[in-house]
Amino acid sequence: MNEALKELLDLLDLEQIELDIFRGRSPEERIQRVFGGQVAAQALVAAGRTVPKDRNVHSLHAYFIRPGDPSVPIVYNVERLRDGRSFTTRRIQAVQHGKAIFTMSASFHIPEEGVEHQALRMPEVPDPETLPAVQDRMYELMGDNPALRDMLARPRPVDARYASPLTWEAFQNPELRSANTNVWFRYDADLPDDPLLHVVLAAYASDFTLVDTILLAHGMAWGASNIMGASLDHAMWFHRPFRADEWLLYAQESPWSAGARGLARGEMYTASGELVVSVVQEAMIRPLK
Incomplete structure (x- = not known):
């Protein structure tokens, strides 16, 4: 595992500072704003920490509201909207300097049997190793x-x-x-x-x-x-x-x-x-x- 991946996994290991409140940080790099994929990933980690282990995330919907400041931590507030028999719903807000920079809704679902089909087919492209x-x-x-x-x-x-x-x-x-x-x-x-x-x-x-x-x-x-x-x-x-x-x-x-x-x-x-x-x-x- 290279150092960049170790750093990413460390960034995803959020600090829990209160029930349903988590804190994340950004890499120590000279960048103007936080990478959007990092905020989305950390928000999903925060939500997952509040959901039973038998439920897997099946969808997320997010808005990027303001640029993230990489020099200060990001606070993730998780709101428990619903805990049903099959589905669990969470709303996550990322905050810096007292203002929301990002918001996400995520839904989790217990594994179930159901009808299956796949209409889309993977494009024909060269193998990655080549x-x-x-x-x-x-x-x-x-x-x-x-x-x-x-x-x-x-x-x-x-x-x-x-x-x-x-x-x-x-x-x-x-x-x-x-x-x-x-x-x-x-x-x-x-x-x-x-x-x-x-x-x-x-x-x-x-x-x-x-x-x-x-x-x-x-x-x-x-x-x-x-x-x-x-x-x-x-x-x-x-x-x-x-x-x-x-x-x-x-x-x-x-x-x-x-x-x-x-x-x-x-x-x-x-x-x-x-x-x-x-x-x-x-x-x-x-x-x-």
Whole structure:
């Protein structure tokens, strides 16, 4: 397990400061705002700490209200909305400086038998082991830039391998523009058999590339295009058990963008083709003058 993954697991181990009140922190990095996937993952951990162990999260719906300040802790307040025979519902609010920065509703469900079908099929893409790590592709794109090489050389908690163009590649070559992105990812370590942990780690990873799918359709890239972007809301549905330490294909598309907003959605599949997670996100994409 590399140091970046150890740090992430430590960030997800929230401090309980009162019944239904938890405190989380951010990595010690020079960043302007807290990564949205981190807030969503920590909020889900807080909710899960208040739910019986026999219930698994099946959906979450979240809004990003204000940018998070990485220099101060985040307080997560959990409200117990309902504890039914089959479903449990929680509302979570993340607070900094006395103001809400994020809110989430999450629903948990006991395992049950039911009718089954899967209409969607996993896209045909190369196996992850045959694809280069995203850092290696970025090296080739950015040239001999010492600052960038330092950044790319840092360990990452998630091993991500693109089976489609990167935004920087489409920025340099308009023929590569597309409203679809396929990314394999996994956490490269043997993780505990805790279902909530694997769901939380999928939630963390789900926010990395969805907004990029909107940019890819327009040949835009962070740091290259004069734009400002931010996640507005985020919804996830967890269909089947899965492991985040095994390869998952994140198939994403952006069906629409206009009015300084864009929509992206994605499905996560196991390597055998089982659909395990669905994701939808709206983001602000604002051109700057």
